[in-house]
Structures are given as C-alpha cells and as structure tokens.
Amino acid sequence: MTELAKQRPEYRNIHAFRDLPSYRWPLAALVSGMHRISGMIMFLLLPLVIWMFDTSVSSEISFGKFTSAFSSxxxxxxxxxIKLLTLGLIWGYLHHFIAGLRHLLMDMNHAAVTKEFGKSSAAVTLVASFGLTAILGAKLFGLY
Structure with a gap:
C-alpha cells in the first residue's frame, strides 16, 4: 500500500446525516444524481401528465377546463x-433528456470518459437544463 492510500480516510459505513453533508460532490456526480432525481420526479408526476394530456385533447370544453386550472x-x-408542479415537470424532463444525451455520448465515445469532459459536459447540462427551464417557466407564468 502506498503512503497516499494510507493518508486517505476510509469509509466503510457512511452515516447519512454525519458524513454526507461534508462530502464534496464533483459536478459530474451531482448531475448524475440529479438525473436520477429528475427521473423520479417525472415518474411521480405521471398522473398529472396523463390528466393534462387527456383534458387538453378531449374536447373544447375540457381544454377550457385545462387552461383554467393554471389560472384559477x-x-x-x-x-x-399547478404551475409550480408543471415547472418541476418541465425541469425534470429537460434535465433528464439532456443528461441522458450526455450519458449516451459517454457510452458511445469511450474517449470522452475523462475528468475534464465529465466536468465540462456536466456544466453544459446544468446550464442548458436550467436555462431552458427558466425560459419555459417565464412563458408558463405569463412573463412573455
């Protein structure tokens, strides 16, 4: 065993409340964790998505009910x-899609699996997902 390996702390049992707050997540790990969280958000909001689709395409009356749900x-x-849940769904979809493309790119091109590419692609993923969410959220909340 090298001298560097002896100096590192060794975690066998991680205590969630004591150890995880002090753990520094690299940007790539943060994006990967957020990819899982966004998938969970989309799964949990699936009944809302089904209701939104059903009421928006059934008839003109149900479409009016659908649009009034966002205002009243x-x-x-x-x-x-309702708007906040929809914004969470928008972020979940955009982040999951963009992070999924990032993961597919790294799976197809093994030369892209480096620390530098992981950090830069994670930053692009975060900026793109939050930027697009802000634009669509502004439209959702009637800012333009």
Whole structure:
C-alpha cells in the first residue's frame, strides 16, 4: 500500500446525516444524481401528465377546463401550485433528456470518459437544463 492510500480516510459505513453533508460532490456526480432525481420526479408526476394530456385533447370544453386550472386552480390546488408542479415537470424532463444525451455520448465515445469532459459536459447540462427551464417557466407564468 502506498503512503497516499494510507493518508486517505476510509469509509466503510457512511452515516447519512454525519458524513454526507461534508462530502464534496464533483459536478459530474451531482448531475448524475440529479438525473436520477429528475427521473423520479417525472415518474411521480405521471398522473398529472396523463390528466393534462387527456383534458387538453378531449374536447373544447375540457381544454377550457385545462387552461383554467393554471389560472384559477383545480379543486383544492391553487393555480400557482399547478404551475409550480408543471415547472418541476418541465425541469425534470429537460434535465433528464439532456443528461441522458450526455450519458449516451459517454457510452458511445469511450474517449470522452475523462475528468475534464465529465466536468465540462456536466456544466453544459446544468446550464442548458436550467436555462431552458427558466425560459419555459417565464412563458408558463405569463412573463412573455
């Protein structure tokens, strides 16, 4: 064993509340974790997606109900909550799609699996997903 390996701390059992807050995630690991979280968000909001699709294409009356849900709300949920859930869905889809393309690129081109490419492609993924989410979110909330 080398001297460097002896100096490193060895974690066998990671305590979630004690060890994880002090762990520094590299940007590539953060994007990979967010890829999993965005997939979970899309899965959990699938009933909302099905409802949105069904009410938007069924008839003119149901489309009016669909559009009014974003302004006046739906049942117990106010309109801003519907918009916020939709914004979360937009981010989840965009991030999952862009990060998925990043993972596919790294799977197809093994020369791209380097620390430098991982860091730069993770930064591009974050900027693209949050930038597109901001643009579509501004449209969703009626800023343009």
């Amino acid at each position: 709300g739906l049942g117990f949920a106010p309109g801003w909550l």
